[in-house]
Amino acid sequence: MSNSTPNPSPAVQTFGLSRVYGTLTALDNLDLTIHRGDLFGFIGSNGAGKTTTLRILATFLSPSAGRAEVLGHDVVSAADSVRHVIGYMPDFFGVYKDMEVTEYLDFFGACYKIPTAQREKTVNDVLELVGLSEKRGALIGALSRGMQQRIGLARVLIHDPQVLLLDEPASGLDPRARIEMMAILQELQRLGKTIIISSHILSELQTLCNRVAIIERGKLIYSGPVQGVRQQMSSGLIYWIKVNSDAGQALELLKTCPQITAAESVDGRIKVTLVDHDTDPSNVAEILVRGGARLVEFREDEVGLEKVFLHVTRGETQ
Numbered sequence: 001m002s003n004s005t006p007n008p009s010p011a012v013q014t015f016g017l018s019r020v021y022g023t024l025t026a027l028d029n030l031d032l033t034i035h036r037g038d039l040f041g042f043i044g045s046n047g048a049g050k051t052t053t054l055r056i057l058a059t060f061l062s063p064s065a066g067r068a069e070v071l072g073h074d075v076v077s078a079a080d081s082v083r084h085v086i087g088y089m090p091d092f093f094g095v096y097k098d099m100e101v102t103e104y105l106d107f108f109g110a111c112y113k114i115p116t117a118q119r120e121k122t123v124n125d126v127l128e129l130v131g132l133s134e135k136r137g138a139l140i141g142a143l144s145r146g147m148q149q150r151i152g153l154a155r156v157l158i159h160d161p162q163v164l165l166l167d168e169p170a171s172g173l174d175p176r177a178r179i180e181m182m183a184i185l186q187e188l189q190r191l192g193k194t195i196i197i198s199s200h201i202l203s204e205l206q207t208l209c210n211r212v213a214i215i216e217r218g219k220l221i222y223s224g225p226v227q228g229v230r231q232q233m234s235s236g237l238i239y240w241i242k243v244n245s246d247a248g249q250a251l252e253l254l255k256t257c258p259q260i261t262a263a264e265s266v267d268g269r270i271k272v273t274l275v276d277h278d279t280d281p282s283n284v285a286e287i288l289v290r291g292g293a294r295l296v297e298f299r300e301d302e303v304g305l306e307k308v309f310l311h312v313t314r315g316e317t318q
Ligand SMILES: Nc1ncnc2c1ncn2[C@@H]1O[C@H](COP(=O)(O)OP(=O)(O)O)[C@@H](O)[C@H]1O
Pocket: 021, 024, 026, 044, 045, 046, 047, 048, 049, 050, 051, 052, 053, 317
């Protein structure tokens, strides 16, 4: 049986995307795929190339080499089509502080040529989405930073784009405003939007996003599920063992074990290092149990996400 429906293009795809500024390579041969419906975390320390990538996707900056597509439209040759399907929220954007919330959003609705008759409803809809319906008559300058950031988000939603490119939308927000912003993004994902959100804080995105990419010095280090970051970065070589028999005896047993290169006592547990990735850790457990040790814990070393991030981004550029 043939399936006649072609696979839809990914939400975003880059092919060997590169960007240089003078002699500096800000983006180096980036291959990235973001699927429709993803809430995608784009993570890297300052200067890693996040803003450069998002500006290229938003058609504000041209690539030096390679190319990128948004919903199948090339960001250079079909820039107009791309602009219609994206909502781009830059890292720093001016808000018109002495404008009222609805005036401001109505202005952007007019920019997108939304007919006057529809604009009031559109403005009301986006205000409701960002939870600011009661602030419709307020002066933007009188709103808190978190609310101003949500107005910025409402602004990029006005033409109902399918793909949102949000450059560090939670930076500078207090924890409560951050949580509110994250909840709105989850709601937008539920409504079917594809959302790309950048951050230099991995832990900020680990519960929010279904997939992440980590870049450093313009190069892609990781792309995939959040859980995979830890798996890819942890060596898989270190195991922690706990016995409720004599730990000294267990340590002696382990020293006879050809599958490990080191065993030491650390805080009531034994830390062992396996010979290599092909080593079957169950052999180690078996030697202990056969030798009479009473094994109560045997687990792979779990590297914390933030530690992994520091490890993979230790060449921070700024
Ligand atoms: N307009 C520019 N001219 C020269 N260098 C730039 C320009 N914009 C960014 N850069 C440099 O490119 C690198 C990547 O910057 P950027 O994309 O802003 O990273 P991020 O958003 O991850 O902090 C940095 O080293 C930055 O200094």
